[in-house]
Amino acid sequence: MDFEYSEKVDRLRAQLSDFMRFHVEPVNIDWHRETAAGRYPLALIERLKSRAFSEDLWNLFLPGLGDDDPGQRLSNLEYAPLAEIMGRIHWASEVFNCNAPDTGNMELLQLAATPEQRRRWLEPLLIGEIRSCFAMSEPDAASSDARNIRTTITRDGDDYVINGRKWFITGAAHPNCKLAIVMGLTGEHLDPSSTERHSMLLVPMDTSGLSVVRDIPIMHHHSPEGHCELLFRNVRVSVANLLGEEGKGFRLAQDRLGPGRVHHCMRTIGQCEVALELMCERALERKTFGKYLADYANIQDWIAESRLEIDQARLLVMKAAHRMDREGNAAARVDVSAIKLVAARLQTRIVDRAMQVFGAMGLTPDTPLAYLWTWGRAMRFLDGPDEVHLRVVARAELARARGQAGRNACQFVPPAPLLG
Known part of the structure; x- marks a missing residue:
């Protein structure tokens, strides 16, 4: 590479x-x-x-x-x-x-939209004329497994009728948000473990029955575009608003997340670089007990470890991006889980060190550090919690080990018996 x-x-x-x-x-x-x-x-x-x-x-x-x-x-x-x-x-x-979420939504529309859907929604998104949101997570289901989603999408003649509740829907409070891509259950009769039970619909935000219940602050960190709770009460849209095929929503959701996680992780690395720069500047200008903070060995260790960890994370993300380009999103599934884990943990760890070097100021709005720390902590849930990604990586490693069972026996050579 x-x-x-x-x-x-x-x-x-x-x-x-x-x-x-x-x-x-x-x-x-x-x-x-x-x-x-x-x-x-x-x-x-x-x-x-x-x-x-x-x-x-x-x-x-x-x-x-x-x-x-x-x-x-x-x-x-x-x-x-x-x-x-x-x-x-x-x-x-x-x-x-x-x-x-507009990046992922544009990718979805490129992948699955009809010509009319592209004209109405994709083209305005491509020129930045409108914003959009992606309504998947729910308060009443463990949404880390999208098969748990319970919002219903019921066919009624030439329409679909949506009922359910979504939350932490980024961008829904933006005044220019005109479209929600909604994932819901269309195959209630199928086995609960099936990945063919869910579909996606394109729902205009002004559709009757759709309401923004509230904007939810994350750890007292408020985003003006919103992380909202949405209520769908008998929301009716035409069957022409189906994105892709009925029952293929789970697969579309998986396709959407791969590139988006590369974007998130690299933005995180940029924020970690900012935190490290601030940490170094503070260490060079602040004195305690007659010495600059930069002269203390533990501060030097934090700075050195932060540089190594940022560079390691960047290389891992670039490797995942390289595989996605060469082999496709599905082939990079384990790599994408790995970078999501590493980047979220990296941000909280490095920003925490920088906050410690700044002292009480690091807790205030006088620096961006407290804001960046809360977002890093939120990232350990966004796009799937740490535990789900650990499971993906572990399963891949165990599958590899099963495929190589017995091949490492030559590494365990018993010692020769003692003579005499």
Whole structure:
């Protein structure tokens, strides 16, 4: 595997870094001030989106574009270092139309939408005209196993009728969120272990019977686009709103998550780089007991371990992206579980060290550290809890061991008997 950046990626990295430095970072304080005052969406975001579009820093995440669609047509491996740069400021991805959950939704629509669905929903998403959400998780089911989902989708003539409750639906509070991709149960008669029981529907957010019950703060960390609870009470949409085939929703959900986890993990690595930079700056300027913090061996250890862990995680994510590009999303399933585990744990660990170096200030809004720590902790649930991903990795390792049973016997040579 060769992870040297191509000339194109090097050029985009430099261009994106300059854009972040000269256009995004200077308005970061304004973004926080405006959203804290309850003003969202922001005019500054729209101005930045227009500039990014004009500079062709747009839809960087999406490899499969049509001839007339805006974007760079990058592979997962090419996009990964760009996601890291965007991730340094948590809200910046929207500027480049690379924000979740729209990224995954655009991938789904590219994969399974009809021509009419593409015209109505995909094309506006590709130009950043609208936002969307993905309604899968439920309060009454362990959604780490999507087969548990209980929201019902019932056929009634030329319509489907949806009843159920969803929560932690990112983006649903955004005023420009016009579409919910809803996953629900269409095959109640099938065996509960079947992966053919669920389907996806495209539901306009203004459909009668669909209501946003509340926006749920995560560990007192509030995102202006929302992590919402949605209620579906006899929500009726046309059968033409079915995404893909009936009973194929579980498979579509699996296809959606692979690239998105690469995006999440590389953004996390960008945030860990920020935390390490802040830790080093604080250690070099702060004195205790007559010495700079940087002179203490334990602080030096934290800094060195953080650098090693970030670089290790980055290489693991690049390996997963490389496999997805070469062999497909399904072949990289174990790799994707591995990076999801490593990245979420990395963020809480490194940000925790940085908070400790900052002392009490690390707990306040005077630095981004407390915010980044809460998001890292949330990532240990988002896109599947740690335990599910550990299980995926362990099962793959055990399957490999079963396939090699007995091959390692030569490694266990009994010692020669003592003579005499």
